[in-house]
Amino acid sequence: MAQQFNFFMSPDDERELFQKLANWELDLYPEFTEPGRKPGKVVPEAAATLTEPGYYFAVGDVEGYPIKRGQNKGRWKIDELRSPVVYFCRSQMEDEELRSGYFWCELEMSGDYSRTGGKPDKLRRLTLELQTFLRVRYRRSQPTGFAIGPHAARMSQAGTPLREAGRKGELFLPYR
Secondary structure (H helix, E strand, O other): OEEEEEEEOOHHHHHHHHHHHHHHOOEEEEOEEOOOOOOEEOOHHHHHHOOOOEEEEEOOOOOEEEOOOOOOOOOEEEOOOOOOEEEEEOOOEEOOEEEOEEEEEEOOOOHHHHHHOOOOHHHHHHHHHHHHHHHHHOEEEEOOOOEEOHHHHHHHHOOOOEEOOOOOOOEEEEOO
16 A cells, blocks of 8 residues: 655755655665666755655665656656655745645555565655654644645745645645
8 A cells, every 4th residue: 555645845854854864775766767877875965966856765676667758768767666665756846836745655565566575674664764754843734634844834934835736736834
C-alpha cells in the first residue's frame, strides 16, 4: 500500500530535512536521469543545488526504464514500484505563491514479487522517520491535510499564500 505525506516546505525547510536525513546515507536521484549517471548523496549541501521538481531518496539498488517518447526521450526514470525509493515532490514558488509538495512511497510489492522478500526494512523505517519528522517539527494546516514547515509558516505570516499544487489549488494557512 502506498503512503503519501503532503507538505509545504521552503528552501530552508528542505535544508533542515536534508540535515536530518544525512545520517541515513541515501542516494539522491532526479526524477529523470541521464543513462549511466551516478547518484548524488542526501547531504545538507545538496539541498541548495536542487533544480528539478521531483527527486528520489533511494535506500538500495534501483531499477529503471528508458523513456521512449516526449521531451525526456532517451533519459531514464526509476521504477517506483520495484525500487526501494521515496519520491520527493518539492514545494515550488509559482506566481508569488508557495505550492505544495509531497513524499510518496510504495512499501508493499505486488504480484509475484511479494515472494521475493519485498522491500527492505530500512525503507519502512525511513518512511516512519519522515512521517515523525513532519508530525513533530511541522505545523498542521487549516483546513487539515498538510504539514507546514516552520520557515514556510513564517512565509505565510509574511503574506506569501500557501496553495495546493494543481490548477485551482485551495488556499491553506498554518493552524494556531
